[in-house]
Amino acid sequence: VKVEHDKKAKKRKHEYEEDEDDEVLLSVLVWEEERYTDGSKWRFLEHKGPVFAPPYEPMPNKVRFYYDGKIMKLSAAAEEVATFFAKMLDHEYSTKDVFRKNFFKDWRKEMTSEEKAIITDLNKCNFSEMNDYFKAQSEARKQMSKEEKKKIKEENERLLQEYGFCIMDNHKERIGNFRTEPPGLFRGRGDHPKMGMLKRRIRPEDIIINCSKDSKQPKPPPGSKWKEVRHDNKVTWLASWTENIQGSIKYIMLNPSSRIKGEKDWQKYETARCLKKCVDRIRTQYRDDWKSKEMRIRQRAVALYFIDKLALRAGNEKEEGETADTVGCCSLRVEHIKLHPKINDQEFVVELDFLGKDSIRYYNKMPVEKRVFKNLQLFLENKQPEDDLFDRLNTSILNKHLQELMDGLTAKVFRTYNASITLQQQLKELTCPDDSIPAKILSYNRANRAVAILCNHQRAPPKTFEKSMQNLQTKIDEKEKQLSTARKQLKAAKADHKASHDEKSKKTVEVKRKAVQRIEEQLMKLQVQATDREENKQIALGTSKLNYLDPRISVAWCKKYGIPIEKIYNKTQREKFAWAIDMAEKDYEF
DNA sequence: AGACAGACTTGCTTTCACTATA
């Protein structure tokens, strides 16, 4: 694959050489010429460092804070943190006990000793004037004149041009996130024990800069210093800092359109295609292992079966009390699984119910093979609800085993493989060559949806869902009325023509016929749209499209059926998948 | 083997900005 692609890339490179504007495209086409074998990620790296959050602007004097009904002027530090809470007054978070408790504790740390002595109860704090002020501000922002908006836009564009790009090796690349995260209150997902804690402001002194020795080093803002400047070309990040909630490191990295991200993405799908070649063998083996006399092997084999069949995540252990209580395959507990030897005419039914990544609920009830069922019964023996289902297994053991089965194989490769193979197979099954383009796109979305369901990619139904559905229905009703009017007119025109047989009436018939046809098409399009949207109410297609589906499958499908690629991928997605758009022909097979 | 740090991918929600419409 590589050799063939290299040839093609060279050819295209030549074609594009004169076109200097097309730098981005060019850089995509020549990736393959710059791969390193020693684990280094680049030779040259130059950038301007991150953009920092703007400093705190104190509240105008007229905006007051009240404690226990009395006006109280806060110190700048305490006031800033108070505004973080004030901004969230309308959010459900601000009513949660844990959130309030964490916030109050961290807020008090920012107070002067006088403030600390007075402010002892969050319930006696009144932030409403601050809240009103921010609402007014956001209203004012919306009301800004065209010129003011334009000015802001230009300033943003200037910042993007200056800080949003870097030079990596021979190419100018877009940076993904070139700003540090602003201070605020931490919003964990699900039942997070740290929600409401203060996320502190990031200063230049917190930042580690990574760039090449021979590059022009970024300058810290006047009067400040970087924490460190290093030159590590074994990593891809440009800058990093340690965040104070979990103590984890945050990075500034390149945009998905960059060579370094694109190559990695491509590699990911190649690994998944590798799995395709040996998945039969692996399946045979884990089925065999269900009979092993060793408990650890049986557990490993059943877990792998779940990962393969149900597309579960690996499930690393997490530190208790530090994050929301969520699990994946290896960390499933007894309380997450129910076994039904017989239910509704089905035998050996397993019911899984747990909170996965981002505290999204996974619920599934499915029949499994008898051997799996019997094994699960065995694993559950003499255990408490909070005990691990797979007590002899963890992700490290599992991945070590997978590594032995195939080079580069880890648990998540199964998700990539099953997602991509499902898309390919569903597209084959659902696409009718004679369908209109909108109908074909509906088929595509349905194939995409099948994958999203497999991977349990959900979303909260949009707040405007019901209304937007109604709007669409209104449009459909109107279109139907239009159609019936147009049909009547066509009928009348036909009758007229039958009576007179003249040229003019013949033309009218043609015109009316065309009109009916056009309206029919428009109606169909609207109906397809309504179906699509309804089926998508709680399902998020984005994640699978961006992270799990080999883009070459979609590109090939578009080429095969003459669908413009813009209908499937928007501008950003086309940039991210430029490598695939360039590479895949209509006969590409995952 | 297990703990932990680090790097990178994945995932949902919120905000932004554009476009169609009144």
Added chain:
DNA sequence: TATAGTGAAAGCAAGTCTGTCT
């Protein structure tokens, strides 16, 4: 010309997995 509705983009939290240290 303002507004509403929408898709795109931004934001950042939360996973996976590797490597190192003990």
